[in-house]
Amino acid sequence: EAGGLGVYIDKLIDYFAHTRSAVELGVYISRRTFASYRERPGADLLRPVAVSPTNPIRRLLAEPFVWRRLMKRDAIDLFHSPMSYVPLGVSIPAVVTIHDMRAFHYPESYSLARRAFLRSMIARSARRAVKIFASSAFTKSEITSALDVDPAKIAVIHLGLDREAFERRSSPEEWNRVKERLALPDEYILSIGHLEPRKNYVRLIEAYRLLRERRGAPHALVIVGRENWDFKEIYETVARLRLGDSVLFTKFVGRDAIAALYRHASLFVTASLYEGFGFTPLESMAAGTPAVVSNRTSLPEVVGDAALLFDPLEVEDIADKMHAALADEALRRNLVERGYRNIRRFDWSRCCGTVAEQYVEAIKSLG
Numbered sequence: 001e002a003g004g005l006g007v008y009i010d011k012l013i014d015y016f017a018h019t020r021s022a023v024e025l026g027v028y029i030s031r032r033t034f035a036s037y038r039e040r041p042g043a044d045l046l047r048p049v050a051v052s053p054t055n056p057i058r059r060l061l062a063e064p065f066v067w068r069r070l071m072k073r074d075a076i077d078l079f080h081s082p083m084s085y086v087p088l089g090v091s092i093p094a095v096v097t098i099h100d101m102r103a104f105h106y107p108e109s110y111s112l113a114r115r116a117f118l119r120s121m122i123a124r125s126a127r128r129a130v131k132i133f134a135s136s137a138f139t140k141s142e143i144t145s146a147l148d149v150d151p152a153k154i155a156v157i158h159l160g161l162d163r164e165a166f167e168r169r170s171s172p173e174e175w176n177r178v179k180e181r182l183a184l185p186d187e188y189i190l191s192i193g194h195l196e197p198r199k200n201y202v203r204l205i206e207a208y209r210l211l212r213e214r215r216g217a218p219h220a221l222v223i224v225g226r227e228n229w230d231f232k233e234i235y236e237t238v239a240r241l242r243l244g245d246s247v248l249f250t251k252f253v254g255r256d257a258i259a260a261l262y263r264h265a266s267l268f269v270t271a272s273l274y275e276g277f278g279f280t281p282l283e284s285m286a287a288g289t290p291a292v293v294s295n296r297t298s299l300p301e302v303v304g305d306a307a308l309l310f311d312p313l314e315v316e317d318i319a320d321k322m323h324a325a326l327a328d329e330a331l332r333r334n335l336v337e338r339g340y341r342n343i344r345r346f347d348w349s350r351c352c353g354t355v356a357e358q359y360v361e362a363i364k365s366l367g
Contacts, residue, residue: 004159004279005099009082011160015352017042023078023359028070047074064089077363078130080355085121086129095362096125097133097157100276101142102198109198109274123147130362133157133355135277138298155358159277160348166286170260178257179264182250188220189322190265190289192258192280193272195223195231195249200271200294200312202237207271207318209241215323219266221247224258262287267325270294271312278302282346285339290332292321304345306338 009027016025018041027045029037034048051059051066067089071079079094081087086094102109103118110118126132126147132154134140140154170178178184189208193199201223211217221243238247253261262268268284268291278299281291285306293299294312303309308331310321324331 004277005083008097008099008159011348012082012352012355013037013040013042013045015349015356016045019353019356021356023356023363026074026076060088063087077366078359080359081125084125085118086125088121093130093362093366094125094128095131095133095358096129097135098122098126098139098143099135100139100274101146102274102276104146105142106198106274109196129153130365131155131358133358135159136298136301138301139276155354157351157354157358158346159279160351161279161282161286161343161346162348163286163343165255166259166262166283167288168259169263170256174256175260175264178260182222182253182257182261183248184222184261184264185220185248187218187266188222188248188264189267189269189326190222190224190261190284191269191271192224192261192283193270194225194228195234196228197230197233198272198274199225200273201234203312203315204269204271204318205234205237205241205243205247207315207322208247209243210315210319211322212243212246214319215327217323217326219326222250222261222265223247224250224253224261226252258283259287262289265289267292267322269318269322270299271310271318272296272299273312275299275302281307282343285336285343288336288339290325290335291339292318292325302346304338304342306335306342308335 013027025045026047028049029046030051031048034046037043037046049066051062067087071090071092076092079090079092082097084098086096103115107115126149134143134154134156137156140156143149143154144151208221238244262284268289270280270293272294274297276298281293281303284291291307293303293307293309295309296312300309308321308325310317
């Protein structure tokens with residue numbers, strides 16, 4: 001798996017590979033993905049399954065039969081689905097991690113077919129699950145408002161952060177290589193996230209134009225993220241505002257380059273309209289870079305008092321907060337110090353340990 005879900009699964013595997021627990025864990029994984037895990041700690045926990053990780057139609061058609069056979073073959077007390085819904089064919093008691101409720105509260109994030117599928121499967125899974133894990137209190141509130149679920153059944157378990165990866169300082173030689181490869185300027189504002197409407201890049205770019213015109217900011221705006229969907233308006237906005245020389249799109253960059261990009265940025269900004277958790281401002285804090293952040297959904301919960309918040313629908317407010325974080329050196333130092341304190345709340349060992357405790361509680365509740 002890629003992205004945040006893949007990291008979550010990796011951390012659970014790593015935790016159970018190195019930590020004694022009251023439960024014995026087995027991890028179902030596609031045969032194709034299993035090859036990349038063979039030499040890693042925790043490989044003995046993995047159980048290869050014949051499902052396609054890349055063909056969703058084939059996977060949906062095959063999964064019910066595959067899971068029925070596996071549930072019959074393996075003596076399992078509890079099934080945990082980390083992907084927001086329990087697959088069809090799993091009839092034993094289950095817990096589910098619901099990462100966000102975009103399909104219900106931000107439906108334009110998905111195609112009509114995908115939205116209908118997720119709504120049906122998440123609702124079904126939430127009703128039948130023994131326990132639900134939500135990655136934020138915000139997501140818990142959305143689950144209870146959208147579905148008829150007892151709040152007591154939902155445990156908020158914050159995700160962790162690989163602090164060391166973003167705290168690491170690249171050597172001057174490493175940074176020069178990254179800078180040259182991506183054609184980066186000396187001073188820039190950084191934003192990270194796939195190019196799609198939810199990330200609100202159009203308003204961010206408009207706010208950036210105000211920052212340059214009214215405040216004379218010399219910084220470029222560097223946007224890191226793959227072209228996901230409905231992204232043409234982003235490029236059209238850059239052209240309309242004649243910012244082609246100062247807005248840089250890097251698309252995908254590797255993990256080491258991301259850490260260096262955070263550390264050398266003058267400022268990190270996310271104007272996202274919807275996040276179930278929101279890793280990027282925390283990564284910025286670990287790198288020691290001040291963050292200005294949308295005040296929507298889970299982001300205020302995640303950043304605490306360690307970022308400047310703005311209304312992502314108000315271009316002037318975005319521009320004003322960016323200017324404040326660039327111009328006020330005392331404020332910048334304060335945000336960096338608060339950021340270092342804030343990220344201590346997000347620890348993978350604590351997250352995975354809490355999941356393990358919840359497994360035990362759920363199994364006990366089954367009698």
